[in-house]
Amino acid sequence: MTVMLSPEEWSALTLSFRVGVCAVAASLPPAILVAYALARWTTSRNWLPRATRLALQLVVDLPLVLPPVVTGYLLLLCLVPGGPIGLLLKRVCGVQILFTWWAAAIASAVVSFPLLVRTIRLAFQNIDPRLELAARGLGAGPIDAFFSISLPLAYQGVIAGAVLAFARSLGEFGATIMVLGSMEGRRTIPLAIYSLTNRPGGLEQCWRLVLISVLLACFALAASEWLERRQYHRELA
Amino acid sequence: MSWLELDCRHRYPAGLEIDVAFRAEHQVVGVFGPSGSGKTSLLSMIAGVLRPDEGQIVLAGQPLLDTRRGIALAPAQRRVGMLFQDHLLFPHLSVEGNLRYGLSRRRSTEPPVDFARVVQVLELRELLARPPRSLSGGEKQRVALARALLSGPRALLLDEPLTALDQPLKQRILVYLERVLSQWRIPTLLVSHVAADLRRLAEWTIVIDQGRVVAGGPPAEVLADEIEPEKSWNESR
Amino acid sequence: MMLAAIAITGCHSAQSPEQKQAAPAEPKHSQEVTLFAAASTQNTITAIVHEFERLNPDVKVLASLESSAAAAEKIARGAPADVFLSASRQWADFLADKALVTEQHELLGNALVAIERVDAPWHVGNPQDLKNNDIVHIAIADPESVPAGIYAKQALVKLELWDELADKMVAGNDVRHALTMVETGAAEAGIVYSTDAAISDKVKTAFPFDRELTEPIVYPLVLTRQGAKNSAATEFYHFLQSSSVAVVFRQSGFRVQQKSGVQ
Numbered sequence: 001m002t003v004m005l006s007p008e009e010w011s012a013l014t015l016s017f018r019v020g021v022c023a024v025a026a027s028l029p030p031a032i033l034v035a036y037a038l039a040r041w042t043t044s045r046n047w048l049p050r051a052t053r054l055a056l057q058l059v060v061d062l063p064l065v066l067p068p069v070v071t072g073y074l075l076l077l078c079l080v081p082g083g084p085i086g087l088l089l090k091r092v093c094g095v096q097i098l099f100t101w102w103a104a105a106i107a108s109a110v111v112s113f114p115l116l117v118r119t120i121r122l123a124f125q126n127i128d129p130r131l132e133l134a135a136r137g138l139g140a141g142p143i144d145a146f147f148s149i150s151l152p153l154a155y156q157g158v159i160a161g162a163v164l165a166f167a168r169s170l171g172e173f174g175a176t177i178m179v180l181g182s183m184e185g186r187r188t189i190p191l192a193i194y195s196l197t198n199r200p201g202g203l204e205q206c207w208r209l210v211l212i213s214v215l216l217a218c219f220a221l222a223a224s225e226w227l228e229r230r231q232y233h234r235e236l237a
Numbered sequence: 238m239s240w241l242e243l244d245c246r247h248r249y250p251a252g253l254e255i256d257v258a259f260r261a262e263h264q265v266v267g268v269f270g271p272s273g274s275g276k277t278s279l280l281s282m283i284a285g286v287l288r289p290d291e292g293q294i295v296l297a298g299q300p301l302l303d304t305r306r307g308i309a310l311a312p313a314q315r316r317v318g319m320l321f322q323d324h325l326l327f328p329h330l331s332v333e334g335n336l337r338y339g340l341s342r343r344r345s346t347e348p349p350v351d352f353a354r355v356v357q358v359l360e361l362r363e364l365l366a367r368p369p370r371s372l373s374g375g376e377k378q379r380v381a382l383a384r385a386l387l388s389g390p391r392a393l394l395l396d397e398p399l400t401a402l403d404q405p406l407k408q409r410i411l412v413y414l415e416r417v418l419s420q421w422r423i424p425t426l427l428v429s430h431v432a433a434d435l436r437r438l439a440e441w442t443i444v445i446d447q448g449r450v451v452a453g454g455p456p457a458e459v460l461a462d463e464i465e466p467e468k469s470w471n472e473s474r
Numbered sequence: 475m476m477l478a479a480i481a482i483t484g485c486h487s488a489q490s491p492e493q494k495q496a497a498p499a500e501p502k503h504s505q506e507v508t509l510f511a512a513a514s515t516q517n518t519i520t521a522i523v524h525e526f527e528r529l530n531p532d533v534k535v536l537a538s539l540e541s542s543a544a545a546a547e548k549i550a551r552g553a554p555a556d557v558f559l560s561a562s563r564q565w566a567d568f569l570a571d572k573a574l575v576t577e578q579h580e581l582l583g584n585a586l587v588a589i590e591r592v593d594a595p596w597h598v599g600n601p602q603d604l605k606n607n608d609i610v611h612i613a614i615a616d617p618e619s620v621p622a623g624i625y626a627k628q629a630l631v632k633l634e635l636w637d638e639l640a641d642k643m644v645a646g647n648d649v650r651h652a653l654t655m656v657e658t659g660a661a662e663a664g665i666v667y668s669t670d671a672a673i674s675d676k677v678k679t680a681f682p683f684d685r686e687l688t689e690p691i692v693y694p695l696v697l698t699r700q701g702a703k704n705s706a707a708t709e710f711y712h713f714l715q716s717s718s719v720a721v722v723f724r725q726s727g728f729r730v731q732q733k734s735g736v737q
Contacts, residue, residue: 099660134321142311177646199543
């Protein structure tokens with residue numbers, strides 16, 4: 001029993017990090033936008049904005065409750081060469097991303113998006129919307145007010161959400177296996193663990209990856225909890 | 238020559254119906270009425286943060302709103318300085334950051350405002366580096382007033398600037414307010430439900446009740462019969 | 475007990491009434507048999523279990539269908555199992571090494587085939603065609619842990635194609651997943667068992683792999699030490715080897731290796 005990681009474990013670890021970082025980085029801007037819309041867009045009397053908001057909320061939250069395998073399957077159908085996204089990418093960029101780590105990043109992004117949006121939305125909801133009105137009265141346009149007031153005030157919530165989404169992405173299995181597969185040298189941490197457990201004596205070999213997963217998850221949860229609390233305390237001040 | 242002409246109607250889903258029309262000719266015009274009578278709504282319409290169902294608002298000859306002609310200026314373009322009851326200082330900026338927020342967003346065509354003079358008149362030099370949460374209520378009030386002044390407003394909208402303060406503090410803020418009003422001579426709407434404050438500061442007062450203007454005239458006349466607890470303090474005659 | 479009267483759905487002719495080794499005494503009490511079986515046998519084994527229960531109303535078969543690896547790990551860790559139908563020798567041997575096996579017999583054989591979609595505009599006629607540019611991805615099961623994937627890799631290595639095709643290979647977490655990849659068009663070709671190719675009407679067999687390219691593709695049937703003490707389990711173990719059941723397995727595309735006289 002050596003504590004050193006095998007090349008296979010290293011590749012799983014680095015792939016997981018790369019996928020997680022890209023997934024979070026790419027989904028952060030749209031998540032902030034959606035979270036802000038959901039947080040502010042609450043008071044309308046008309047049915048159309050209310051229905052739109054409900055639909056948006058539903059679409060965003062769906063991956064939270066759908067079995068990840070189903071999310072993965074739907075993604076697969078979109079990404080296959082004949083699928084809507086697959087066809088577009090092939091025509092426009094001439095690339096096929098199915099079974100590459102890009103596809104895994106997309107799967108992670110989709111699955112962790114609801115967590116990201118929820119955390120950021122809470123951060124925005126904790127901010128007095130009149131602060132933005134005050135900013136606009138002082139000469140700031142709506143976009144200016146958002147970037148100079150709301151976003152800086154919500155930034156701890158944004159980071160907490162990003163950490164949480166990153167952790168979720170590290171743990172992603174169901175959707176990832178659908179679009180990445182489980183090929184040697186191309187497995188994320190959960191895929192590597194799953195593959196190892198299917199080999200004779202593999203259960204004993206995967207303890208290092210299991211340990212790493214548990215530690216990363218604990219760290220991420222603690223960090224995001226701490227950040228959210230700080231955000232909350234600051235709002236009280 | 239009136240600096241403000243207003244004629245607006247707005248109905249809240251909860252029931253209150255506002256139907257106000259008046260002209261402001263004096264520099265400091267008081268708006269008197271019990272809470273829930275529509276005073277804050279009136280200021281919000283002028284500031285552009287509440288869009289009335291229909292009506293017109295003309296400030297210094299420029300239409301801010303005309304629902305029939307489809308005119309509705311964004312809050313940032315109206316250049317009115319609104320002072321909220323609870324100050325709404327930006328919690329993530331220092332006092333100086335708050336003061337410079339509006340200053341840096343003024344258009345170059347507008348007349349300059351002397352930062353040093355505002356800081357001096359409102360005695361803010363010692364506070365510049367501090368975060369808003371460390372300020373007392375009176376200090377916050379002065380910072381908010383300075384911030385509004387520094388945005389170069391064509392009119393000041395003061396929403397119950399004295400209500401949250403205890404008596405000794407209120408006396409000191411009154412002094413500051415009088416100083417600002419006399420030094421900069423900015424047209425001002427002063428909302429209050431305390432007759433004594435209006436008698437001291439306003440040259441003209443309208444009285445609002447249940448969304449309608451019920452009286453208008455010199456404070457000493459229209460407020461003469463008002464019964465209000467502050468009278469017992471007997472401090473301002 | 476009239477095993478000769480067996481009539482499992484589907485067509486098959488009259489049975490020779492030869493299987494009488496089972497059921498010496500009529501079981502009076504309700505008995506249970508715990509079966510672990512490889513996921514790739516799912517459709518077939520379920521039908522067979524139903525038939526056995528119909529013939530033996532007082533016996534309940536608790537069937538657990540999952541990957542052989544998961545099943546073997548559970549049995550090794552003390553899960554109660556009487557009969558285990560493994561998808562590869564490796565997992566039967568794994569249990570035998572732990573002295574958990576009383577008896578085993580390589581019941582079923584399978585074959586490896588290349589598949590493509592029925593509507594594919596290309597045709598893969600032999601292993602060399604897998605190198606064509608049309609074939610962007612080749613789906614197999616996990617080549618390190620799943621038997622079907624291990625065999626597929628063995629065959630391609632033997633053909634000296636593995637290294638060349640390595641970048642095209644994509645792996646599912648089991649053989650049915652590899653099948654799905656081809657069905658959805660995610661992979662242009664795949665390598666699966668002939669039994670899997672047979673259950674999908676979206677794919678067709680492109681070509682079969684020679685049997686010599688892989689180690690024997692067999693499904694050992696294992697009677698565990700615990701199962702040997704359970705008369706109903708022993709009976710079920712032998713039932714699975716009967717010629718009437720063999721017909722059912724053959725209908726699904728398995729080769730059946732009839733046992734000759736081992737008791």
